[in-house]
Amino acid sequence: MLDKKYRLGTTVNSRIEAGDGHVKVSYRGIEAMNGKISRKGCYFKTCCSTRYYPSKGDAAVSFGKVTIPALQVADDAKLL
Secondary structure, three states: OOOOOOOOOOOOOEEEEEEOOEEEEEEOOEEEEEEEOOOOOOOOOOOOOOOOOHHHOOOOOOOOOOOOOOOOOOOOHHHO
């Protein structure tokens, strides 16, 4: 979890840079992760995963929404 104090509806900026076996993640301008990876065949995907807990009172019509106002994708390992 990047932000335990996140509130629904709050706009945040994040950046993910990956290449040559290395990944850097920044959240709100602060580096949150910087490390080596040893996986092949990785890909980038944007999505929303909604958790639904009827046992905790969630209504069957509960939903989540993600808006991505800007997205820049570059296939260039030199960005790191």
